[in-house]
Amino acid sequence: MVRLGRYVLAPLAGLLLAGASYAQEMTDVGTPRNETLIVQTFDGKSANPDVQNPLNQYAIWRGFRELGWSFLWEMDTATGQSYPELAAGPVEVLNPEHTKFRIKIRPGVFWSDGVEFTVDDLIYTLDTSFKYKDKLTFVARTTNYVKEGSWSKVDNYTMDIETANPAYDFQTVLGVYTWGSLFVPVPKHIFEGQGDNVVTFKNTNAVTLGPYKIKEFDPNGFWQLWELRDDWQRSGWGNLGTPKPKYVLYKDFGAEETRTLAFVQNQYDVDTFMSPDSIAAAKARNPAIETFSPTLPYHDMNDACAYGVYFNQQKSPYDLPEVRWALALTTNLQQVGISAVSGQFKAAALPFADTPITDPVYYQPMLEFLNGLTLSDGYKPFDAGFGDGMVAALKAQGTPEADLPTGDAVKQGFGQGWWKYDPAEAEKLLGSVGIKKGADGFYTKPDGSPWTLDFVIPADWNKVMQRTGFSIADSWKKAGFNVTARQADNGEFTTVQNTNAKLDLMVNWNMTCTYNSNWFNSWNSFSDTFVKPVDSNEPLQGNFIRVTDPEIFKLVQDSKVLEIGSEPFVANGIEIAKKLTSGMQFINLMNIPTTIPTNSTYWKNYPKQSNFYAAPYTWWSSFKKTIVNIEPTGK
Amino acid sequence: MGVLQYVAKRVGLYFAVLFIGLTITFLLPRLMPANPIDGYIGQIQARASGALTADDIIQLRANLEQLYGLKGDLFSQYLSYLERVVLHFDFGPSFTYYPQPVSQMIFNALPWTLGLLLISTFIAWLLGNMVGLVAGYFHTKKAATILEVVGILLYPIPYYILAVSVILLLAYIFPIFPLSPTFPVGQMTPQKFGMVIYNSLLPALTLVLAGFGWNILSMKALAVATTEEPYVTYARLKGASNWTRMVRYVFRNAMLPQVTALALSLGTVFNGALLTEMLFSYPGVGLIMRTAASGGDYNVLYGAIAISIIAVATAGLVIDLIYPLLDPRIRHK
Numbered sequence: 001m002v003r004l005g006r007y008v009l010a011p012l013a014g015l016l017l018a019g020a021s022y023a024q025e026m027t028d029v030g031t032p033r034n035e036t037l038i039v040q041t042f043d044g045k046s047a048n049p050d051v052q053n054p055l056n057q058y059a060i061w062r063g064f065r066e067l068g069w070s071f072l073w074e075m076d077t078a079t080g081q082s083y084p085e086l087a088a089g090p091v092e093v094l095n096p097e098h099t100k101f102r103i104k105i106r107p108g109v110f111w112s113d114g115v116e117f118t119v120d121d122l123i124y125t126l127d128t129s130f131k132y133k134d135k136l137t138f139v140a141r142t143t144n145y146v147k148e149g150s151w152s153k154v155d156n157y158t159m160d161i162e163t164a165n166p167a168y169d170f171q172t173v174l175g176v177y178t179w180g181s182l183f184v185p186v187p188k189h190i191f192e193g194q195g196d197n198v199v200t201f202k203n204t205n206a207v208t209l210g211p212y213k214i215k216e217f218d219p220n221g222f223w224q225l226w227e228l229r230d231d232w233q234r235s236g237w238g239n240l241g242t243p244k245p246k247y248v249l250y251k252d253f254g255a256e257e258t259r260t261l262a263f264v265q266n267q268y269d270v271d272t273f274m275s276p277d278s279i280a281a282a283k284a285r286n287p288a289i290e291t292f293s294p295t296l297p298y299h300d301m302n303d304a305c306a307y308g309v310y311f312n313q314q315k316s317p318y319d320l321p322e323v324r325w326a327l328a329l330t331t332n333l334q335q336v337g338i339s340a341v342s343g344q345f346k347a348a349a350l351p352f353a354d355t356p357i358t359d360p361v362y363y364q365p366m367l368e369f370l371n372g373l374t375l376s377d378g379y380k381p382f383d384a385g386f387g388d389g390m391v392a393a394l395k396a397q398g399t400p401e402a403d404l405p406t407g408d409a410v411k412q413g414f415g416q417g418w419w420k421y422d423p424a425e426a427e428k429l430l431g432s433v434g435i436k437k438g439a440d441g442f443y444t445k446p447d448g449s450p451w452t453l454d455f456v457i458p459a460d461w462n463k464v465m466q467r468t469g470f471s472i473a474d475s476w477k478k479a480g481f482n483v484t485a486r487q488a489d490n491g492e493f494t495t496v497q498n499t500n501a502k503l504d505l506m507v508n509w510n511m512t513c514t515y516n517s518n519w520f521n522s523w524n525s526f527s528d529t530f531v532k533p534v535d536s537n538e539p540l541q542g543n544f545i546r547v548t549d550p551e552i553f554k555l556v557q558d559s560k561v562l563e564i565g566s567e568p569f570v571a572n573g574i575e576i577a578k579k580l581t582s583g584m585q586f587i588n589l590m591n592i593p594t595t596i597p598t599n600s601t602y603w604k605n606y607p608k609q610s611n612f613y614a615a616p617y618t619w620w621s622s623f624k625k626t627i628v629n630i631e632p633t634g635k
Numbered sequence: 636m637g638v639l640q641y642v643a644k645r646v647g648l649y650f651a652v653l654f655i656g657l658t659i660t661f662l663l664p665r666l667m668p669a670n671p672i673d674g675y676i677g678q679i680q681a682r683a684s685g686a687l688t689a690d691d692i693i694q695l696r697a698n699l700e701q702l703y704g705l706k707g708d709l710f711s712q713y714l715s716y717l718e719r720v721v722l723h724f725d726f727g728p729s730f731t732y733y734p735q736p737v738s739q740m741i742f743n744a745l746p747w748t749l750g751l752l753l754i755s756t757f758i759a760w761l762l763g764n765m766v767g768l769v770a771g772y773f774h775t776k777k778a779a780t781i782l783e784v785v786g787i788l789l790y791p792i793p794y795y796i797l798a799v800s801v802i803l804l805l806a807y808i809f810p811i812f813p814l815s816p817t818f819p820v821g822q823m824t825p826q827k828f829g830m831v832i833y834n835s836l837l838p839a840l841t842l843v844l845a846g847f848g849w850n851i852l853s854m855k856a857l858a859v860a861t862t863e864e865p866y867v868t869y870a871r872l873k874g875a876s877n878w879t880r881m882v883r884y885v886f887r888n889a890m891l892p893q894v895t896a897l898a899l900s901l902g903t904v905f906n907g908a909l910l911t912e913m914l915f916s917y918p919g920v921g922l923i924m925r926t927a928a929s930g931g932d933y934n935v936l937y938g939a940i941a942i943s944i945i946a947v948a949t950a951g952l953v954i955d956l957i958y959p960l961l962d963p964r965i966r967h968k
Contacts, residue, residue, distance in 0.1 A: 056734060134697075218820055253814070255913045258806075259815070265814065530689050542689035
């Protein structure tokens with residue numbers, strides 16, 4: 001027995017310990033752990049990891065926008081201000097109509113293979129996008145925005161270009177608005193030789209303009225490893241600061257169960273969209289795991305978009321503002337938020353997300369409007385004390401005092417307020433348009449026939465929206481609406497969103513994406529061009545909340561020739577927001593809660609609420625700010 | 636019925652099954668409420684934080700209809716589909732991951748699926764049948780009851796619970812296996828091959844445990860019934876040993892339905908193992924099919940389902956053809 005221990009068990013134990021120690025020092029992909037930042041991928045596993053051509057659908061969530069590509073202008077996500085990246089400065093406007101522009105790029109920027117980046121690359125990208133616009137699937141934004149054949153080279157670092165229409169958002173369309181740009185310069189010296197095959201060219205391994213290059217990737221799509229270029233200082237954003245990790249690994253750690261366990265074991269540093277329950281479990285087991293904020297709502301609430309309930313406003317009875325308001329007043333958002341996202345959300349009553357950037361531009365100037373808003377019967381629906389109510393409700397549920405915001409932090413955490421929960425007022429409003437409860441306790445249509453509300457919510461592909469949708473349906477059902485919450489997969493969800501004949505109500509987000517003063521990004525499709533008959537099966541291309549108000553259309557049209565961010569532009573945005581809100585044209589609910597827990601075992605100084613130098617998302621191009629700001633812990 | 640007639644009938648049936656299967660495969664995805672073009676536009680729109688304008692979407696929609704081959708009437712699309720699939724075994728490009736060819740997506744994933752599922756299915760079958768045989772043949776003994784209990788305990792555990800329990804035990808509490816494996820890339824070396832095997836052991840173990848119980852219970856039931864057949868009694872009276880009776884008399888006769896079950900389950904391994912792939916971060920066709928179904932990616936669904944139909948039908952044909960070799964009663968009919 002002693003011999004067994006000496007000769008077999010002891011070496012085995014030694015081997016296991018050595019293995020464990022090696023595992024701590026080196027990653028699974030053979031890089032030193034303390035030089036490698038490891039993040040969970042946004043999309044899980046990629047089905048096309050070897051497709052790296054940004055002119056087509058490609059393996060976009062593997063760090064390309066954040067580490068590999070570089071854009072003409074980038075967005076400072078902490079302030080909402082655009083700044084030049086490849087460009088040498090702001091775009092120069094060459095005519096009063098805002099259709100002719102001059103782009104100057106910085107000299108001395110090189111691709112990862114050592115070739116200099118010049119305007120020839122930009123011109124090649126434009127030429128190719130237009131030449132093959134019917135075969136490339138990622139160029140539509142550029143080819144509709146830029147006037148065909150309008151660009152010309154001035155010198156290696158300067159070019160002129162025209163847009164198809166007056167453009168005041170040039171820097172945020174040909175550069176970054178939020179998550180990245182749809183215009184990605186490609187290397188002419190690599191792509192040109194492909195000729196017509198560029199439409200199926202995979203571009204593996206991509207030559208990059210950012211400070212990182214692809215070291216290896218998993219052909220099965222689970223991970224991709226980036227390595228800092230030796231010449232990173234002459235890369236597209238080498239002037240931003242020193243990238244701290246020598247390696248960045250994007251990896252899918254699998255289902256949430258295994259991800260949580262791996263996170264507890266310090267196997268990676270930043271997660272994406274982990275559920276509040278899993279985060280709480282992980283935090284309890286590993287003190288290095290932190291949320292965006294130590295107090296509620298704990299997570300980042302600064303995404304550009306917000307969740308809301310979209311109606312088919314053209315369809316009876318949703319064409320009646322009284323019905324829409326009744327549904328808003330019977331949405332018990334406090335309960336919805338507690339049951340769907342454990343109270344970890346920020347309410348937003350106006351039709352944009354309420355963030356530190358939109359707050360001074362839209363929310364503060366509109367507080368008086370919200371507080372004074374009066375319905376047709378004289379009722380004031382706004383509840384400015386919504387945040388205090390949340391604090392009280394969470395306290396009553398046993399949330400520790402230390403986790404609850406106090407003072408000004410209440411409104412910063414839970415928002416400026418939301419609509420009152422008042423089923424009695426809702427019943428009154430419905431009664432005013434002839435809608436009353438039937439013998440079964442559910443509201444009927446004005447003619448007395450049964451009224452079933454078809455409420456479409458995402459299936460498993462967006463669990464937060466899914467849970468929110470179920471909770472809203474529950475809230476409505478309790479108030480007397482015979483609602484059916486129907487789950488739809490991704491494709492069907494978009495079909496319902498686009499098709500008048502298929503939509504009653506749905507939870508959605510995409511008409512609210514206003515990151516800064518530029519509301520045009522979301523609302524440019526408010527136009528009579530994008531109104532179809534109520535029973536139409538033809539796909540709608542925009543205006544998914546079915547606005548039909550000609551005054552809103554006029555405000556949008558007038559704003560097309562206004563400087564983005566200028567006083568009249570913002571005033572028009574506020575006017576549209578007032579019309580959408582007073583008519584309750586959709587029920588805006590909450591900022592998209594984004595759960596990005598971090599693990600500070602190997603890296604520290606991640607963006608947090610108290611240290612908000614950038615949006616904390618690892619799948620936005622602004623992640624580059626995180627890359628230059630984090631610090632190794634020395635472990 | 637002559638041998639040739641028997642074979643011809645089975646082969647004819649095989650092709651009929653394939654034709655019907657491929658036709659249903661063409662039609663079914665089109666009955667889904669999801670539309671691949673809407674699915675793709677929705678994805679792009681989501682990635683662009685809603686930045687695509689209405690004009691962008693109009694252009695994208697027109698291009699995609701053309702590229703995906705979704706213009707024209709259903710019948711001409713059907714004929715083109717049959718021609719591509721039957722003559723060239725080409726399922727076209729993936730809609731969601733255009734222009735990635737479907738065949739490449741599937742054939743990249745298939746070796747992983749087959750490697751894991753064929754081996755684990757076979758091991759589960761073999762172990763389960765061996766244990767079931769012993770438990771059934773010696774069903775009057777207490778030790779046999781213990782073996783049966785193993786089957787009874789394992790069989791009803793939902794796969795998800797079983798897999799998570801195994802992960803917790805062998806990857807978290809005792810970190811013998813990786814929680815989230817990293818499969819090596821590049822040219823395969825003996826060391827890398829060892830890593831692949833090591834990383835596959837945990838999912839394989841759960842699949843064996845999940846399949847093991849059913850095989851124990853079914854083989855045990857068959858073995859008990861066969862043990863009481865007159866020819867087994869005759870063999871005992873003739874003085875044949877326990878081993879001879881168990882293996883040559885009971886096992887060979889009880890095995891027939893088990894072989895059919897094995898062949899059919901080997902056919903279905905082409906569908907992949909979605910839960911296994913999700914929980915163990917294991918590459919395979921299951922996740923590809925799941926993504927295709929949710930996004931309305933017709934071509935990927937055609938490819939994956941068609942391969943599965945061909946596999947199951949072929950397994951059925953092979954069984955039909957080798958059955959006479961295994962069972963003399965069929966041979967002499």
